[in-house]
Amino acid sequence: MSFNSILGQGQAKHIIAKALQHGTLPHAYLFYGPESIGKRLLARQLAKALNCTEQGPADACDACQSCIKIEQNIHPDFFLLAPAKSTPTAREAVIKIDAVRNLQSKLGYFPYEGRTKVAIIDSVEKMNPQASNSFLKTLEEPPSSTLLILITASPNQLLPTLVSRCQGIRFHPLPPESIKEILLNQTATDRMEPSEVELRVLRSKGQVSRALDENVAEIAQQRQELIDLLEHLSWDRIDLLFQWSKARARDKDRVTEVLEELMGLLRDIAFLKTQNNSELLLNRDVAHLLRPLASKKSLAGLLKFMDGVQQTLHALSGNANVQLSLENMLLQYCETT
Numbered sequence: 470m471s472f473n474s475i476l477g478q479g480q481a482k483h484i485i486a487k488a489l490q491h492g493t494l495p496h497a498y499l500f501y502g503p504e505s506i507g508k509r510l511l512a513r514q515l516a517k518a519l520n521c522t523e524q525g526p527a528d529a530c531d532a533c534q535s536c537i538k539i540e541q542n543i544h545p546d547f548f549l550l551a552p553a554k555s556t557p558t559a560r561e562a563v564i565k566i567d568a569v570r571n572l573q574s575k576l577g578y579f580p581y582e583g584r585t586k587v588a589i590i591d592s593v594e595k596m597n598p599q600a601s602n603s604f605l606k607t608l609e610e611p612p613s614s615t616l617l618i619l620i621t622a623s624p625n626q627l628l629p630t631l632v633s634r635c636q637g638i639r640f641h642p643l644p645p646e647s648i649k650e651i652l653l654n655q656t657a658t659d660r661m662e663p664s665e666v667e668l669r670v671l672r673s674k675g676q677v678s679r680a681l682d683e684n685v686a687e688i689a690q691q692r693q694e695l696i697d698l699l700e701h702l703s704w705d706r707i708d709l710l711f712q713w714s715k716a717r718a719r720d721k722d723r724v725t726e727v728l729e730e731l732m733g734l735l736r737d738i739a740f741l742k743t744q745n746n747s748e749l750l751l752n753r754d755v756a757h758l759l760r761p762l763a764s765k766k767s768l769a770g771l772l773k774f775m776d777g778v779q780q781t782l783h784a785l786s787g788n789a790n791v792q793l794s795l796e797n798m799l800l801q802y803c804e805t806t
């Protein structure tokens with residue numbers, strides 16, 4: 470795989486290509502941006518290019534021993550550090566100081582087989598404070614012939630001292646055409662209907678994992694349920710309010726997901742009130758169901774209700790009673806005109 474075959478991330482690839490061409494790589498990069506948009510892929514590609522015996526360091530061939538070993542995580546000069554759970558029941562995976570020390574000891578040597586040692590530190594925000602402080606020393610006095618690539622989706626959670634010692638490269642959500650290409654290239658999705666591909670692309674937010682993992686049947690059902698509710702709920706059918714809230718409260722773990730889905734639908738309905746262009750909807754495939762809903766409420770009413778849904782989401786992130794919160798939220802929908 471050459472740099473060119475990595476989809477999207479033109480700016481990041483350009484910066485890296487220039488640095489490789491001029492031999493001006495920094496000691497440490499910080500790749501940051503949303504999950505699942507190609508940060509790890511590009512980091513590994515860079516590690517390959519730096520050590521490729523055929524096309525390096527400008528690019529990687531993916532066929533030489535060095536490229537193959539890096540792909541398989543068995544190259545002696547390639548290191549991957551990622552958060553791990555200390556016990557199977559631990560709540561959160563973290564990067565501990567022992568793991569950092571272990572990496573530091575390995576970086577102390579000259580490259581064993583390749584030209585440049587590359588260490589990828591994935592989800593670097595998961596380093597606990599001791600690990601961060603220890604790692605800071607490596608950044609302050611970088612080992613020779615070594616490139617460190619720090620990866621994070623949450624750069625604001627990093628120590629400023631850590632960020633300031635890296636060259637930051639921002640990664641962006643992938644464009645719809647790239648997500649589509651990735652979906653069409655997945656063997657598991659061979660039989661995917663074009664309408665499903667479109668739905669997945671629309672909902673992916675430019676993130677590959679979202680596009681691949683989303684349970685389309687479940688979403689379709691969830692959306693239909695919400696559309697039915699918005700269509701029929703009124704003072705005359707207040708029974709629906711209690712019915713729905715009670716049913717949803719039984720499935721507490723998924724309430725946030727359902728309310729976020731509701732926000733997406735409301736956003737589209739509000740959008741349809743101001744414009745007739747359904748091409749820009751998140752739920753384009755059900756535009757014909759949303760259009761009648763747009764005439765039920767005023768724009769001000771819809772926006773007020775969206776505000777209510779947001780407040781409910783916020784309340785539920787605390788310890789609010791789920792059923793009561795949902796009932797109150799839907800009462801607002803009945804009240805708005």
Ligand SMILES: [Zn+2]
Binds near residue numbers: 535
């Ligand atoms: Zn190679």
